[in-house]
Amino acid sequence: MMNKFFSLRDLKPEIGTKVFCILSDERAFQSKSPAMFSKVMERVGLKGVYVPFMVKPDRLGEAINSLKILNIAGANITVPYKEAALPFLDSLSESANIIGAINTIARDGDMLKGYNTNAIGFMDTLEAEGFDPTGKTALVFGSGGVARSVVFILNWLRADSVIIAARNPEKARKVAKDLGGTAMPLDTLLARPLSANIIVNATSVSAYHEATVFAEMILKMNVSDCELLLDLNYGRNQNFWEDFARSKNIRFMDGLTTLAYQAMQTFALWTKMKVEPGEFLKALDGAS
Numbered sequence: 001m002m003n004k005f006f007s008l009r010d011l012k013p014e015i016g017t018k019v020f021c022i023l024s025d026e027r028a029f030q031s032k033s034p035a036m037f038s039k040v041m042e043r044v045g046l047k048g049v050y051v052p053f054m055v056k057p058d059r060l061g062e063a064i065n066s067l068k069i070l071n072i073a074g075a076n077i078t079v080p081y082k083e084a085a086l087p088f089l090d091s092l093s094e095s096a097n098i099i100g101a102i103n104t105i106a107r108d109g110d111m112l113k114g115y116n117t118n119a120i121g122f123m124d125t126l127e128a129e130g131f132d133p134t135g136k137t138a139l140v141f142g143s144g145g146v147a148r149s150v151v152f153i154l155n156w157l158r159a160d161s162v163i164i165a166a167r168n169p170e171k172a173r174k175v176a177k178d179l180g181g182t183a184m185p186l187d188t189l190l191a192r193p194l195s196a197n198i199i200v201n202a203t204s205v206s207a208y209h210e211a212t213v214f215a216e217m218i219l220k221m222n223v224s225d226c227e228l229l230l231d232l233n234y235g236r237n238q239n240f241w242e243d244f245a246r247s248k249n250i251r252f253m254d255g256l257t258t259l260a261y262q263a264m265q266t267f268a269l270w271t272k273m274k275v276e277p278g279e280f281l282k283a284l285d286g287a288s
Helices: 026-030 033-044 057-069 094-099 117-128 145-156 169-179 212-219 240-247 256-271 277-284
Strands: 018-024 048-054 074-077 104-108 111-115 137-141 161-166 182-185 198-201 228-231 251-253
Touching: 018 026, 018 033, 018 057, 018 256, 026 048, 033 048, 033 256, 033 277, 057 104, 057 111, 074 256, 094 111, 094 117, 094 145, 104 256, 111 256, 117 145, 117 256, 137 145, 145 161, 145 169, 161 169, 169 182, 212 240, 228 240, 240 251, 256 277
Parallel strands: 018 048, 018 074, 137 161, 137 198, 161 182, 198 228, 228 251
Antiparallel strands: 074 104, 104 111
16 A cells, blocks of 8 residues: 655645634643544535644743734634633723623734634523513523623523522622622522522533533532523533433533524624524534
């Protein structure tokens, strides 16, 4: 069998190819975004590549500045850097500034602008599922950038009450103060029955092995009147949020639909191209 050797010239992208990326810790390599965006670019005929980059916390600023140096056309920022990235950007969209977290960076020459498409992706998901938060009670788990996006939208859509339950009570209180809602320490979760029309997991954990004690706590919750449980994570085996929803006959969704809707908005910011969310959902089907 003849051996095939490749030179650097063989690996060079075509002239005009746009390069996009996602910045995270080791979780960058678990994201479905590279496969999803690559497939969508192929479908719409855009010459582009999308790659994951693992960044250490103390090098985040350098990594973001490198987007200019390396001529990266756009980037996603995911956990744990959605809030930490803000000081390294040249400007923020109005919603990103209010929420205090981003997930998208668009580059215009040497200017980097941060956007939060998590929020609108979550809102579009609720609309697509026919769930209207107006006048209803929401229970949100988490106090990071994703939780801030969720709390912002629930209040924007005039939810009657937004309860924020988090491991860090101080951060939960800050989210409530900044964006509206009531903080609830996790250690009081089982103290009394709760009424919530929607439960949203905006933490980074969904599998039993990721947080065994937390999972046991969730499974023991006494929640009434819940219509929808939305776990914004995806790709977890033995998802304890899904197990809880099934045990209570609550409709369950993972985060793939929200990912598709927020990706649609992100892609439009990067390329000025409007691509239907169905194309992103198709691209996620079987993505690894």
